Amino acid sequence: MRFNMVALMLLAVACVPGQRNVKFQQYYAEGEVLYQQHCANCHQADGSGLGKLYPPLAKSDFLLNDTEAVVCLIKYGVAGEMNVNGVIYNKPMPGIPTLTDLEIAEIATYIFNSWGNSRQMVEVNQVSPILEACSKAP
Amino acid sequence: MKLQWSSVQAAVFGTVLLMACGNEKPLPIFGQRELVGTDTVYHTIAPFQFVDQDSTVITNADFKDQVYVADFFFTSCRTICPIMKTQMLRVYEATTEMPDVKIISHTIDPEYDTVALLHDFAKRLGVTSNRWHFVTGVKDSIYKIAQTSYFATAMEDKSEPDGFIHSGAFLLIDKKQRIRGKYDGTKEADVNRLIADIKKLRREDAL
Numbered sequence: 001m002r003f004n005m006v007a008l009m010l011l012a013v014a015c016v017p018g019q020r021n022v023k024f025q026q027y028y029a030e031g032e033v034l035y036q037q038h039c040a041n042c043h044q045a046d047g048s049g050l051g052k053l054y055p056p057l058a059k060s061d062f063l064l065n066d067t068e069a070v071v072c073l074i075k076y077g078v079a080g081e082m083n084v085n086g087v088i089y090n091k092p093m094p095g096i097p098t099l100t101d102l103e104i105a106e107i108a109t110y111i112f113n114s115w116g117n118s119r120q121m122v123e124v125n126q127v128s129p130i131l132e133a134c135s136k137a138p
Numbered sequence: 139m140k141l142q143w144s145s146v147q148a149a150v151f152g153t154v155l156l157m158a159c160g161n162e163k164p165l166p167i168f169g170q171r172e173l174v175g176t177d178t179v180y181h182t183i184a185p186f187q188f189v190d191q192d193s194t195v196i197t198n199a200d201f202k203d204q205v206y207v208a209d210f211f212f213t214s215c216r217t218i219c220p221i222m223k224t225q226m227l228r229v230y231e232a233t234t235e236m237p238d239v240k241i242i243s244h245t246i247d248p249e250y251d252t253v254a255l256l257h258d259f260a261k262r263l264g265v266t267s268n269r270w271h272f273v274t275g276v277k278d279s280i281y282k283i284a285q286t287s288y289f290a291t292a293m294e295d296k297s298e299p300d301g302f303i304h305s306g307a308f309l310l311i312d313k314k315q316r317i318r319g320k321y322d323g324t325k326e327a328d329v330n331r332l333i334a335d336i337k338k339l340r341r342e343d344a345l
Contacts, residue, residue, distance in 0.1 A: 041216060041217065041218070041220045041221055042216060042220040044224065050220065050223065050224055050227075050263070051227075051262050051263040051264045052261075052262035052263075052264065053220075053223075053259065053262040053263055054220065089262075090258075091213075091262070092214075094216065
């Protein structure tokens with residue numbers, strides 16, 4: 001009886017969210033690996049940042065307000081002042097031009113949905129035109 | 139009778155306490171040693187002169203009667219340095235109440251890491267120069283002291299992603315300028331050991 005209940009619940013969890021959820025999970029899992037590799041040194045594994053040197057990503061207004069800027073700066077880097085949750089940061093962040101559009105979508109999906117952040121997943125077909133646009137920006 | 143009991147208890151307690159203290163193994167002393175007459179001469183940190191984030195000249199004299207932790211880094215590094223700084227910040231916070239404990243972080247990229255930049259870096263990290271010196275100086279002097287005094291790797295290497303190779307080591311130096319511990323500044327567990335060893339070293343000095 002108890003086993004049946006557990007099985008039913010598992011089935012419900014597995015089926016209800018459907019296809020989109022599987023894709024989300026894949027993006028999220030890949031994004032986490034890439035985040036640990038490329039971002040966590042400075043922004044920390046828990047997205048908390050470090051002092052006023054490296055801004056937090058967790059519950060960051062900058063991050064949650066501007067998907068396009070975030071996607072572009074992962075690839076092309078960013079310099080100058082940046083206001084995050086009312087604190088001014090000013091350390092250049094080098095971009096990672098070797099990342100593919102898919103990898104950037106995975107990282108974006110991960111950071112937009114971790115540490116209390118919850119936004120929609122960012123798919124590769126959204127990322128490509130954004131990157132195309134900012135690669136042409138002066 | 140009652141009195142007797144408590145004195146027995148005190149004696150037992152005292153013995154246990156003594157044993158506990160007496161059994162503490164002292165930290166090792168790193169490097170070569172020489173015998174001069176009947177005295178053993180240990181490896182010590184060579185004389186140095188650098189400038190910190192407040193443009194203050196820092197020499198060995200600033201660490202007289204101080205226990206200190208040293209490391210090598212550069213501000214534009216994105217590989218191990220941010221992790222080292224996260225961990226060193228833990229050391230800084232763990233030693234807030236210890237006025238005889240200091241930290242010195244040497245930049246290995248003095249061309250880019252100017253005094254002004256180090257000042258900004260320290261300020262953004264939220265630390266003060268009376269406990270944590272970020273120093274710069276003549277590049278060769280920094281590399282030389284890293285390699286020959288602290289046994290740490292630090293040099294330029296254009297083939298590396300950030301242009302330098304350096305170790306993530308934290309070195310624990312005692313009041314006689316001897317190396318008493320080497321830790322991996324990128325590993326939380328190793329830094330916990332460092333924090334415990336700082337306390338141990340201070341107890342040793344108190345004897």
